[in-house]
Amino acid sequence: MKLLVTGGAGFIGSNFVNLFAEKYDITVLDKLTYCGCMENLRDVMNKITFVKADVCDAAAVEKAIKDCDAVVHYAAQSHVDRSITDSDVFIKTNVLGTHTMLEAARKHDVRFVHISTDEIYGQIESGSWTEQSPLCPRNPYSASKAAADMLAQAYFTTYGLPVVITRSSNNFGPRQFPEKIIPLFITNALNNRSLPVYGDGMNVRDWLYVIDNCEAIEMVMHKGKPGEAYNIGGGNEMPNIEITKLILSRLNKPESLITFVKDRPGHDKRYSLDFSKIKKLGWQPRFSFEDAMKQTVDWYVDNRWWWEPLVK
Ligand SMILES: NC(=O)c1ccc[n+]([C@@H]2O[C@H](COP(=O)([O-])OP(=O)(O)OC[C@H]3O[C@@H](n4cnc5c(N)ncnc54)[C@H](O)[C@@H]3O)[C@@H](O)[C@H]2O)c1
Numbered sequence: 001m002k003l004l005v006t007g008g009a010g011f012i013g014s015n016f017v018n019l020f021a022e023k024y025d026i027t028v029l030d031k032l033t034y035c036g037c038m039e040n041l042r043d044v045m046n047k048i049t050f051v052k053a054d055v056c057d058a059a060a061v062e063k064a065i066k067d068c069d070a071v072v073h074y075a076a077q078s079h080v081d082r083s084i085t086d087s088d089v090f091i092k093t094n095v096l097g098t099h100t101m102l103e104a105a106r107k108h109d110v111r112f113v114h115i116s117t118d119e120i121y122g123q124i125e126s127g128s129w130t131e132q133s134p135l136c137p138r139n140p141y142s143a144s145k146a147a148a149d150m151l152a153q154a155y156f157t158t159y160g161l162p163v164v165i166t167r168s169s170n171n172f173g174p175r176q177f178p179e180k181i182i183p184l185f186i187t188n189a190l191n192n193r194s195l196p197v198y199g200d201g202m203n204v205r206d207w208l209y210v211i212d213n214c215e216a217i218e219m220v221m222h223k224g225k226p227g228e229a230y231n232i233g234g235g236n237e238m239p240n241i242e243i244t245k246l247i248l249s250r251l252n253k254p255e256s257l258i259t260f261v262k263d264r265p266g267h268d269k270r271y272s273l274d275f276s277k278i279k280k281l282g283w284q285p286r287f288s289f290e291d292a293m294k295q296t297v298d299w300y301v302d303n304r305w306w307w308e309p310l311v312k
Contacts, residue, residue, distance in 0.1 A: 004029060004068040004110075006055050006101065007036065007075030008048075011176040012115070014040035016072065016214040021047040029053050029064050030075065035177040039306060055097035061104045070111040070221055073101050076148075079179055080119075080141045084265060087140035094144035095151070102155045102163075112152065112163045113221045118206070118231065120146040120167065123268035130274045131167070131229045138266050149229070156227040164224035166217050168232035169273050173210030173292065174299040178307050185244055186300045187307050189253045199263030201241030204270040208234030209292035212285040216278055223281045230281070233273035236289040250297045 001024050007013040008028030013036075017026055021044035029051045030036045041048065053060035055075045065071060075097060077083065077090045098114070105112045121129045122136030135150070137143040149165060156163040172182040185195045216232045224230060241258075248255055287295075300307060 009036035013074035083141035098148035114152040116149040128272040128274040162226040165229035169206035233275040
């Protein structure tokens with residue numbers, strides 16, 4: 001089976017490619033922005049094809065997609081803080097880029113696995129979102145992802161394109177750019193720098209190990225019903241302050257490294273997913289939160305060469 005993986009040099013995409021390079025004939029299409037790098041693919045370079053291109057470049061996308069059986073569309077601008085200071089590239093990549101991908105998939109009738117996010121639902125005080133919950137994005141990143149998610153749904157309804165959508169919670173694991181909370185705090189702690197916690201640290205996220213997410217995405221690619229979305233959760237809801245303390249304790253660093261900083265504007269209070277629908281397909285997380293955190297922290301400890309050039 002031939003797959004086109006966009007954003008395959010980024011965090012989740014490269015974990016997916018490393019996991020499935022033996023099983024599928026994979027072409028990665030990636031622009032190599034600040035958070036995508038060839039080092040993420042170095043162990044599988046002889047097994048895959050790599051195309052450096054922008055998902056907004058219709059000609060390059062069409063050339064790469066034409067013999068493929070499925071596209072797994074990860075490519076995106078993914079950092080909420082950056083979307084607050086400059087949303088332009090978020091709209092271009094996440095909305096127009098997804099549109100370019102959908103158009104090419106439609107022309108060549110290629111199954112489309114769209115990687116969306118739980119952030120499109122907004123925030124929830126109690127209970128959990130199902131796939132039927134309304135989309136209420138509250139920052140430019142999540143708004144651009146909601147637009148992309150709806151476009152993907154529209155291509156199924158309007159053109160019958162076989163689209164399946166995954167909406168996962170916050171991922172963590174190896175190769176995540178050290179601007180996201182877990183790798184930022186691990187690398188800061190390793191450098192004895194302060195860990196800047198937003199607001200009172202009580203914002204809650206559900207944490208999902210990246211390998212579990214990649215396995216779920218593969219399952220949705222095969223077993224997902226066209227036109228349907230699937231929530232993928234880890235079942236590990238935790239306030240940011242708790243995860244911060246956990247990282248410090250794993251690294252034997254003092255809690256005095258924690259600094260509370262001015263909150264992010266429009267900071268969503270809590271995310272929570274009901275992921276019973278994908279469980280019915282036969283998936284559930286394989287890794288315990290403790291094991292996954294240990295593997296993640298160990299990876300950053302063992303791979304300073306990877307992240308040191310990325311932190312100032
Ligand atoms: N990280 C999470 O916790 C999380 C959770 C839910 C959903 N998602 C979604 O998963 C996908 C991947 O997220 P990630 O955390 O791996 O992101 P990332 O920022 O680590 O990687 C994004 C990749 O896309 C590439 N890219 C960016 N713009 C491009 C363009 N115009 N053309 C081609 N390639 C481009 C980058 O070079 C990079 O390799 C995104 O769609 C994101 O919205 C992420």
